Amino acid sequence: MSRPDRSRAAAGHVRRRPRLTRTEARNARAAAGFVLPFLVLFLLCFIAPIVYAVHQSLHRTERTGPLGLGGREREVFTGLANYAHALADDRFLTGFGRVLLFGVVQIPLMIALATVLALLLESASARGVTFFRSAFFLPYGVPGVIASILWGFLYVPGISPLVEIAGSLGLHVDFLARDTVLWSIANIVTWQFTGYNMLVLISQLKAVPEELYEAARIDGANAWHIARHIKIPLIRPALVLTTVFSIIGTLQLFAEPMVLRPLAATIDSGFTPNLHAYSEAFVSNNQHIAAAEAVLLALVACVLSFGFLRLVGQRGDGSDR
Numbered sequence: 001m002s003r004p005d006r007s008r009a010a011a012g013h014v015r016r017r018p019r020l021t022r023t024e025a026r027n028a029r030a031a032a033g034f035v036l037p038f039l040v041l042f043l044l045c046f047i048a049p050i051v052y053a054v055h056q057s058l059h060r061t062e063r064t065g066p067l068g069l070g071g072r073e074r075e076v077f078t079g080l081a082n083y084a085h086a087l088a089d090d091r092f093l094t095g096f097g098r099v100l101l102f103g104v105v106q107i108p109l110m111i112a113l114a115t116v117l118a119l120l121l122e123s124a125s126a127r128g129v130t131f132f133r134s135a136f137f138l139p140y141g142v143p144g145v146i147a148s149i150l151w152g153f154l155y156v157p158g159i160s161p162l163v164e165i166a167g168s169l170g171l172h173v174d175f176l177a178r179d180t181v182l183w184s185i186a187n188i189v190t191w192q193f194t195g196y197n198m199l200v201l202i203s204q205l206k207a208v209p210e211e212l213y214e215a216a217r218i219d220g221a222n223a224w225h226i227a228r229h230i231k232i233p234l235i236r237p238a239l240v241l242t243t244v245f246s247i248i249g250t251l252q253l254f255a256e257p258m259v260l261r262p263l264a265a266t267i268d269s270g271f272t273p274n275l276h277a278y279s280e281a282f283v284s285n286n287q288h289i290a291a292a293e294a295v296l297l298a299l300v301a302c303v304l305s306f307g308f309l310r311l312v313g314q315r316g317d318g319s320d321r
Contacts, residue, residue, distance in 0.1 A: 050298075056291035057082050082292035091270030092293060096300070098182065099272050103250040106186040111243055113190070114197035118235075119227050121198075122205045133202070137195035144192065148259035151188045156263055176264035185256045193249070197242040204238035205231060240312050244305050251301045254278070273297050 020028065059075040060082065086092055117136055121129050139147065155175035157163050166173040175184040208231065216226050232239075254274040261267040269279035273293060281290035 053291045053294055056288050057295050060288050078288075082288050083296065085289055086293045086296060089270075089276075091268070092273060092276050095270045095273045095276050099250055099253055102182060102186060102253065103247060105183075106190060107243060107246045107250060109186075110190045110194050110246065111197060111239065114194045114201055114242065115232070115235075115239070117194070117198045118201035118205060119231060122202060122231075123223060123227075133199070136198055139192045139194075140196040142192065144255035145259055147188055147192050148256045151184070151191075152260055152263050155184055155260070176260070176266065178266040181260070181264050181266050185253070185260065188256050189249075189253075193246070197246070200242050201235055201238050204235040208234050240309065244308060247304050247308060248301050251297060251304070 058077060058079060060078045061073050062076050063073050120126060121133055121136075142150075154160050154162050157174065160175075163173055163175070174180060212230055212234075213226055216230055221229070252274055253272045257267050257271045257275055258278075261271075269283065270276040274297065277290045277293040277297070280286045280293065
């Protein structure tokens, strides 16, 4: 056999894949059987709604009847016209600005509070850890609608004990006024989700080896030094995770203003982007505009989340150097 023939034979031998044994084939089928239900649900419940929303956002409904009433309906491709309409709506843009202001103030406050609670419960001198951990986490188990109703009773003048106590001290407090209603909603969100973020941070703290704390104490570090220089740097991944979740949740703000809307005249249909999209879809019957607003909201959430991750990654690389 010549040298070229030998090289071709060797190449063919290398490219040939070994056959799977019966056990390996059976394991592969079993793995596919476990993964297939998830893939089906993922496609139906996640990918399909996104594709349908994008499709809806690129079309509009035309009616053949007089003055656009009655007759047959048909969908017409409009390109980016729905997106242009959404971006030209002042109330939609104002709602975006409102939730961004909400996030700039509320997210750092909530993450800081969750971090303090996690550090306190994981300190060596903590007592009643199980009770306090459950008590701080309990508000997360309350649905957002129920939490908003509960706090709504505490905000409405005439039935609110908080307003009565403030009035007895000579203070006039209106939690549902134009300048305060946003921060009243922030209080509900902080009350509800601080305990959840605290548990995420506690789980990260429990993964820290105890030997690091013992070595720091031997070197003369006190509790403050251990928390600042050991615990907080090591729970940085959990802090990033909870912050990203909080950014996404802030842009999805809906239940709290929706429930408080009958109680506060300052909350209109464009108070948040989600509320505005809901009003367009189910009040104004503009499903295509609502789909465009939903897609824009998702894009903003992706940009802010990945932008934050990139910023944190760059800072982490700089500190490592």
